[in-house]
Amino acid sequence: MSKVNNRKEQDTLINIPVKSFIEVTVLLVVLLIVSVTLTYILPHGEFGVLPDGQTDYLNYIPRDDLGGIPLIKGIFAPFLVFASKDGPALIVLSVFLLVISGAFQVMNDGGGIRALVDSVSSRFRTHRTLLLVMVAFLFYCFGSFLGLFEEMLTMLPIVASLCVCIGYDSFTGFICSILACGFGFAGAVTNPFTVLLASRIIGTDITEHIWYRLVIFVVMFVLFLGFLFLYIRKLEKDPASSLTADHDKMLIQNAAVENDPEQNKGQNTRRLRTGYTLFLSGALILIIAASFISFLRDYTVVIMIAYFLIFGIITGAVTTGSLRNTLRSLLKGIAGTLPTIVFIALAASVKYVFEQGSVLPAIINQVNVFISGRSPVSIALFIYLTVLFLEFFISSSTAKAILVMGFLSVLNTGLSKQLLVLLYTFGDGYTNVLFPTSPVLLISLSMIGVNYSTWVRKSVPLFAINFLLVIAFIITAVLLGY
Numbered sequence: 001m002s003k004v005n006n007r008k009e010q011d012t013l014i015n016i017p018v019k020s021f022i023e024v025t026v027l028l029v030v031l032l033i034v035s036v037t038l039t040y041i042l043p044h045g046e047f048g049v050l051p052d053g054q055t056d057y058l059n060y061i062p063r064d065d066l067g068g069i070p071l072i073k074g075i076f077a078p079f080l081v082f083a084s085k086d087g088p089a090l091i092v093l094s095v096f097l098l099v100i101s102g103a104f105q106v107m108n109d110g111g112g113i114r115a116l117v118d119s120v121s122s123r124f125r126t127h128r129t130l131l132l133v134m135v136a137f138l139f140y141c142f143g144s145f146l147g148l149f150e151e152m153l154t155m156l157p158i159v160a161s162l163c164v165c166i167g168y169d170s171f172t173g174f175i176c177s178i179l180a181c182g183f184g185f186a187g188a189v190t191n192p193f194t195v196l197l198a199s200r201i202i203g204t205d206i207t208e209h210i211w212y213r214l215v216i217f218v219v220m221f222v223l224f225l226g227f228l229f230l231y232i233r234k235l236e237k238d239p240a241s242s243l244t245a246d247h248d249k250m251l252i253q254n255a256a257v258e259n260d261p262e263q264n265k266g267q268n269t270r271r272l273r274t275g276y277t278l279f280l281s282g283a284l285i286l287i288i289a290a291s292f293i294s295f296l297r298d299y300t301v302v303i304m305i306a307y308f309l310i311f312g313i314i315t316g317a318v319t320t321g322s323l324r325n326t327l328r329s330l331l332k333g334i335a336g337t338l339p340t341i342v343f344i345a346l347a348a349s350v351k352y353v354f355e356q357g358s359v360l361p362a363i364i365n366q367v368n369v370f371i372s373g374r375s376p377v378s379i380a381l382f383i384y385l386t387v388l389f390l391e392f393f394i395s396s397s398t399a400k401a402i403l404v405m406g407f408l409s410v411l412n413t414g415l416s417k418q419l420l421v422l423l424y425t426f427g428d429g430y431t432n433v434l435f436p437t438s439p440v441l442l443i444s445l446s447m448i449g450v451n452y453s454t455w456v457r458k459s460v461p462l463f464a465i466n467f468l469l470v471i472a473f474i475i476t477a478v479l480l481g482y
Contacts, residue, residue, distance in 0.1 A: 159176055
C-alpha cells in the first residue's frame with residue numbers, strides 16, 4: 001500500500017510527458033525560426049493612420065528601408081512577448097492555467113473528481129452513447145453560442161475521467177470537450193468573439209440570414225459526431241487501440257487508491273459530491289453570465305482565476321477537513337503545469353516576430369491587389385484562405401477580428417457584409433483544434449498524454465472533410481446571394 005501511496009503523491013492531474021514536451025517545444029522553436037527568417041524575405045510596410053487615430057488600411061506604405069527583425073529580438077521573443085501589447089493577456093492566460101490546474105489537483109487529491117464521476121457514470125452506465133452525445137453537444141454549444149474555449153480546459157480532467165469510468169478513454173473525453181468546443185467555433189451562431197465582434201466592426205446585424213449559420217451549425221455537429229462514433233466503435237472492438245492507454249492506467253490506479261477502504265476511512269462521499277457540484281455549478285454560472293453581460297466579457301478569465309483560487313481552496317478545505325493538504329495539492333498542481341507556460345510563450349512569439357518584422361501589413365496589402373477584378377467566388381475563397389493563413393500566426397479571435405474585419409470594412413470586395421462575417425468565422429473555426437500555434441490545443445493534448453503529431457495523423461480525414469464542407473458552404477452562399 002505504501003508504494004501505491006507514494007506513486008499517488010508524485011502524480012499530478014496534469015502530467016506532461018517528457019517526450020511530448022520536447023516534441024511540442026521543438027516544433028514551436030522551428031516555427032519561430034521560420035518566422036524570423038521570413039521577416040528577412042517578405043516585403044516590409046505599414047498602414048497609415050486616420051485623423052481619429054484608427055488604422056487606415058487603404059493607405060499602405062512600403063518600407064524598403066526596414067530589414068528583418070533584429071536577431072536578438074528573434075532569439076529572446078519568447079521572453080519579450082510578455083512585455084509587448086499582448087503581454088497582459090498572455091500573463092493572465094498563464095496565471096489562469098496555473099490556478100485552474102491547482103484547483104483541480106485539490107479536487108482530484110481530495111476525491112472530488114471521483115465522487116462526481118462515479119455519480120454520473122452510475123446513472124448512464126447503460127446509456128453510454130447518449131451520455132457522450134449530451135456532453136459533446138453541450139461543449140459544442142459553448143463554442144458556437146458563447147465563444148468559450150480556453151475556459152474549457154477546466155472541464156477536460158472531469159470529462160476525461162468520466163469517459164474512462166464508463167469504459168472509454170481520455171481521448172474520448174478530449175473529443176467530447178475540447179474538440180467539440182473547437183468545432184463549435186466552426187459552426188458559430190452567436191459566438192461573441194467571432195460572429196458578434198466581426199459583425200459589430202463591419203456594421204451588420206447578426207440576426208440577418210441567421211438561418212444559414214444554423215444550417216452550418218447542424219451540419220458541422222453531424223460531421224463531429226461521425227468522427228466521435230468512428231473512434232468509440234474502434235475502441236469498443238479493440239481497446240488496445242486507445243491513444244491514451246498509458247495515461248488512463250494512471251487514472252485507474254489513482255482511482256483504486258481513492259476507493260481503498262483504508263484511504264476512504266471517514267470520508268464523506270456525499271459531502272464531496274455536494275461541495276464540488278456547487279463549486280462547478282458556480283463556475284459554469286459565472287462563465288455564462290460573463291458571456292452575456294458585456295462589461296464582464298473582457299474580464300471572464302480574470303473572474304475565473306479569482307473564483308477557482310478562492311473557492312477552490314475553500315471547497316477543498318471544507319470537503320477534506322484539511323487546509324494544509326489542500327494548499328499542498330494546490331502547489332503540486334501548479335508545479336505540474338509550469339511547462340505549459342513554455343508552450344504559450346513560444347506560440348505567441350510567432351505573431352510577435354511578424355509584427356516586429358513589419359511583414360503583416362505587406363501580406364494584407366497583397367489581398368487588396370489580388371482581388372481587384374476577380375469573380376465573387378474567387379474573392380470569397382481568397383479571403384477565407386487569407387484568414388486561414390493569418391489564423392496560423394494570430395490565434396486570438398479578437399486581435400484577428402480587429403485586423404481583418406477593419407480591413408474588409410473599407411475594402412470594395414463586392415460581397416455582402418454577412419458573407420464577410422461568415423468568411424471570417426470559417427477562417428477562425430476548426431483551426432483552434434488543428435494548428436500548433438494554438439496553446440489550448442497543445443496543453444489539452446499534453447494533459448491526456450497525446451503527441452501533437454499523433455493527433456494530426458488521427459484527425460487529418462476529419463479536417464479534410466471539414467475544409468471541403470467549408471468551401472461548399474462558401475460557394476453556395478455566393479450563389480444564393482447570401
